[in-house]
Amino acid sequence: MSDISQPPSLINAVREQRAILFLGAGASIGAEVAGGEKVPTGDRLRDKLCDQFLGGQLKDKPLVAVAAFAADEVGLLQMQKYIAELFGIFQPAEFHKLIPTFRWRAIATTNYDLIVERAYALCNKPLQKHVTSVKNGDLFDQRMNEVSNPVGLLKLHGCIEHYADAEIPLILGQEQYASYSVKRDRLYMRLRDWAYEYPIIFCGYSITDPHIQQIIFDMTDKSISRPMYYAVGPGINPIEARYWAGNRITCIDATFEQFLTKLDRQILPITRQVRRTTSPDKLSLQNHYKIVDAIESDALRFYLENDATHLHSAIVAAEQKHSTFTRVTILDSGVFSRISTLPEG
Secondary structure, rough: OOOOOOOOHHHHHHOOOOOOOEHHHHHHHHOOOOOOOOOOOOOHHHHHHHHOOOOOOOOOOOOOHHHHHHHHHOOHHHHHHHHHHHHOOEEOHHHHHHHOOOOOOOOEEEEOOOOHHHHHHOOOOOOOEEEEEEEOOOHHHHHHHHHOOOOEEOOOOHHHHHOOOOOOOOOHHHHHHHHOOHHHHHHHHHHHHHHHHOEEEEEEOOOOOOOHHOOOOOOOOOOOOOOEEEEEEEEHHHHHHHHHHHEEEEEEEHHHHHHHHHHHHHHHHHHOOOOOOOOOOOHHHHHHHHOOOOOHHHHHHHHHHOHHHHHOOOOOOOOOOOOHOOEEEEEEOOEEEEEEOOOOO
């Protein structure tokens, strides 16, 4: 297992704005509400559904079964309205508000609460504007282009703000994935495409869950070329860590709160301010590479596109006006004595 300060590849991925943050139920732990109520996930959510709709019975059944029984008793939308009310009262904890202080390649979550959205709303100076996608045809790409500094937020299992949309029911268990994913398959395809190129940081989610591997791909498949992934969670067994290390997944024994807090110390806020955009166009400098198909790192490409100018024969010079020229008089000692702008004409 690795401490959050190690390996450097994780820190660099976040610093270079290449990391995808993938949040599961454990990432919402710590969300606040008056009275000290905790976010009801898993068995606690099952028990609440039983008490509300089934007379307190069937608490020995799995959540997905109880949800099906409750939906049959009162209707799907009525049950989902109750779930929306349960989760809608929770506000992000202080550590959740660190999420918008970093620049992410994307954020994906199987949570249907509003913790991430509210963290961005409460942040004084968020570095990005989240653009949420919950189903096919929601003009995600168009909306991404309409805001400055966007970050995609994929709500893979639905969102309580859309509980009344019968096309995208809340996914309460992996058994529902096949039948409930039809109207959001583009979200999964988009995430899968990103997963081939960018490192994913799983937080609050068991990477042994077959559902998470189904969403992306089999993470033990050695034939798939992908970056290193990271799994953040408390109490990871060393045997598990060794197994996943052999599958290019580095385990970090920490809560989501500990992860964000340590990351906040590792990466200075000033280094997060500049948006590191890179163009897919070929660089003029590539004509001089010894390796024809060499690929620059994100850091090198950002430097070449933003901090350096390659002077070459095909470069187009900006238009020069007579009024922009400056006349400088230099004394024998080499000291500037006068700087003036030449008049036009």
